[in-house]
Amino acid sequence: MDAEDTLLMIPGPVKVAPRVLRAMSRPMISHRSAEFGKIYDDCRSLLQEFFQTQNEIVIMSGSGTCGMDAAVGGVIGKDGAILTISNGKFGDRFTEIGNRYGKAVPVSFDWGTPYDPERIEAAVFEGCRAVTMVHNETSVGMVNPAREIGKIARKSNSVFIVDGISSIGGNEFLTDEWGIDIAVTGSQKCLAVPPGLAIVSVSKKAESALVPNSGGFYTDLLAHLKSARKSPTQTPFTPAVPLFYALQEALHMAKEEGFDVRRARTTRLAESVRAAARALNIELFPVQSRYSQYSNTVTAMKIPQGITDDKLRGGMKKQGIVVSGGQEALKGKIFRIGTMGVCSEGDILRTIQTLELILTREGVIERPGAGVEAAGKVLLG
Template identity: 55%
Template structure:
């Protein structure tokens, strides 16, 4: 399989624009120089618009999980209670991270089912220092109620830590309005940069809490990032992945050129097109929604048709040069997922729906071809 001809339609990493790849080939520079500071400052300025925040933003050389650990480890220590909401794989990861640093108060729902806000309220009323939430749970294709969780966190005076790894840059995220104290995003998702960077926004309230935390992480200590970020010439506390910063800056310029309103609308329309296309194939969406949850606007999770393993669909699509994702953990084989994040285009979505129709017809699930593509295209006409 020729990787250059492969279409990545998974929930990250996503295809990277040629100009972003070219940016990575620039010469190395001193990471303690004015040249690097200018790049870092530019990235932080654009990220503030993406986050919709006036809070400090830092860039960690590490994956989104590094950002998640920085968020939890910098404010939680032994004995602190953390309400960890889980309705998918990455909520589980937040729960596991919290257990390393403090005392987890688990709030577990079946993966793909909606968060019960009354249960969240009960847990917070019992007392906690922080609450964690994955805004966009890609393992199950569900968008969780961040705004409502933020209101509850504020009412009970707990820190709100949010994984926005797969929503920031592709869906509406209002960090300040929602009262998010620490929000994490990954470079290889909606921002369409290569993997390897995590961006973290931090509120003043969170910094105040950090002052009393005796044992914070070393590399992922957000206080260390603030100290370096507040210098007259902006720095990171440790050696940054300079080529990835080049790439991030260029990717953020693409975001800025498109405009966040247009970018969010494109993600929403294209994910709606995916859902319309699969509906014509009688494929059922996996998430179970309530009034506070929605289908994800950056990845669609579908149940595998009866009698077909989701991994087989994934394999058949790969043979056609289209990479989609399967289910994780106990969902493996039961679902498959189609990403629509980053710089994804209408052509990408239509190619994917067409490929899926062919795959399912060959497996005896469809009588004809074209209905899915036509349904998806009718939605895409909204762009």
């Protein structure tokens, strides 16, 4: 296979549309110019729609983790405490970040196991400056209940911080309706931009809770907010200008499709992957309850009996299709298919078809076809 002709079906970075790639090759401009300010302003207003929020938006040059870092560091400063809810890798990351600045009090569930809101409510403590959660836990392919946890955070008057990195734009994500004070996404997920931008929405409540000069220096949210309000709009430090070109183009592309239409399309694509998995007797990984949903942006499945991770993903890679494996303890146990951004129906069908061929060759299924048929039915509606 031609290494450049690869179909990227991982949960980010995702395929980038040619018009977005072309936008990145425009000549460099001064980041202190009115021209850059216009791009930043345009992105900020489209992102408010994308996040479904009236809150301020800041864009930082850094990956999604940079936004998580800015949120936690900014709210808890050097000695504050934070409640971190986790049922996967990225929930655990909030705990690590919290402990780097102040103190994280984790409420942990097994990876892929739904939250128990009662346990969370009982764990909220006096002086808890913020509650963090991951909406779409990419490591396990499940969506956690942000609306319910938002209510708990509000009762304790904590700042509610939600990692929406692999969620916003793909799953329903109602920043204002769910009372999310700080929401974070990354450019390489549902926006279908190359990696390198962290986008953060900040409510008035969160802004007034930010501890001046005590979080990170580069990630100081107050400095980013101040610059974003300048005229022309600026970033406090030199931004990754070509990524802003790409972001603006990708936002317009998503807007042309319709943000709701894209979300609905992403949902249908994920439903088709789940239908194919069921038809092939491949078990979906996350445990279902009233407090969890299957993700629409990443489907996590158990590696079927009779094949190894290496053979499954290695075989697909040889055919030019890249899917993800499990992380940490789930390595070798699950595999994950992403459905974000500009992923198409054809991309899904080719992925399922190739998976079926490999499973047939390895003797896991008798013949190919059932998965594509089931996926096709969902896509046809």
